[in-house]
Amino acid sequence: MSSPSRPPSYLAVLRTPLTRRAFGAALLGRLSYGTVSLSLILALTATTGSYALAGGVMALFGLTSSLLSPLRAGLIDRHGPRRALPPMAVLYASFLACLTAATWRPGTSGTLLAVLAVAAGACTPPFGPVIRALWSDLLPDRHLLQRAYSLDAVAEEVLFVTGPLLAGLLAALVTPAAGVALSAVLVLTGTFAFVSSPAVRTARVLHDAPRTAPSPAPSRWRWTRGAAGLGRPIALSAAVGLCLGALSLLVVVFAERYHQAASAAWAEAALSAGSAIGGLVYGAVSWRVPGRVRLPVLAAALGLTLAAAGLSPTLYVLIAVVGVAGLFVAPALTTAYLLADESAAPHDRTRAGAWVNTAFNTGASSGTAAVGLLVGSVPLALCFVVAALPPLLAAATALRPPRTGTPPGERSAAPGGRYEARRLRVKPGTRQQRDR
Structure with a gap:
């Protein structure tokens, strides 16, 4: 909304x-x-x-x-x-x-x-x-x-x-x-x-303005404390990477079965085009739903769409469905990077974003390798379902309400107090929330 x-x-x-x-x-x-x-x-x-x-x-x-x-x-x-x-x-x-x-x-x-x-x-x-x-x-x-x-x-x-x-x-x-x-x-x-x-x-x-005298101990404290909030965007980015890495091989296999291997490039282009369109539309909306909820929803939508792609009756339908799946890629990564930025102290932002990036890239490489072991031994449609499982399972885990404790807060959007607000332990809903 x-x-x-x-x-x-x-x-x-x-x-x-x-x-x-x-x-x-x-x-x-x-x-x-x-x-x-x-x-x-x-x-x-x-x-x-x-x-x-x-x-x-x-x-x-x-x-x-x-x-x-x-x-x-x-x-x-x-x-x-x-x-x-x-x-x-x-x-x-x-x-x-x-x-x-x-x-x-x-x-x-x-x-x-x-x-x-x-x-x-x-x-x-x-x-x-x-x-x-x-x-x-x-x-x-x-x-x-x-x-x-x-x-x-x-x-x-x-x-x-x-x-x-x-x-x-x-x-x-x-x-x-x-x-x-x-x-x-x-x-x-x-x-x-x-x-x-x-x-x-x-x-x-x-970046340096609010920094006090440098000390290794506070730096480690800030990173350790922020690592808890980084778990969700890192896990979901890895799941999205696994899904897309598997898809890159599956579209080639699908295209080869129709004796049009070169047409796999059109599926990749459709994915990128859908991602660009989705990113532009998503970024133009000011969302009230917090990023910690939007990210698993976007990941689940991506997984469900790609699971359906395996049922495509023709290559052209597959390309169209992959393009629809692309609509959720850039928004999901955008939200993951914003959540990582919110979770990190000012002097750890670059590293926090790098962890999300590493999770996605490593997931993509692992997804391609993993699905390569399945292709040829199980039906292709089932391979698509298996590729869709990581974002679906990660989304279900992320949307599950915490058993105890207060959900991690998000830092204030006020200039000069973006991280300090997190340290005050303000109750949820008492300050403006940021999302990716």
């Missing part, structure tokens, strides 16, 4: 002082992640001649990047993006440059490629969590912050559609390794444009 007051528009987010340059620079850096995956898998396949070896190296790259994301985000929380991001970007781009050289011609050792891929994955700059933490510092109004997070989710969907297209074009016109080189250039350019923007400097001043 939306608020009767007129909510701010997406243009209001971009009109906020200092945000446009930082947002544009971050998008440029994140485009690197849209180009690197396809470029690297094509380059690895070309140089090794083995899909299995290329897939193994890519798995190492993805898992290292995902699992170490909270650690890198913690360094940014501690030192700030202006000090922590450039070294990560330089190291990441350097290892991508080494991979470019190693894959330009065939015959490179698989061991060397694996070492370089792990090194590159370990240094991946966490642009997503950083830009979301920046939004939180610059936009104290909760409605405006919801618009910003939704806009960010939609922009990310666009990047992961245009990035592979750009990588494919370079592979066709030059060589797949050229896409890896482009990814290095993009992340370097985007990083230095981002950290030099006035928004990053201003946000750091706001």
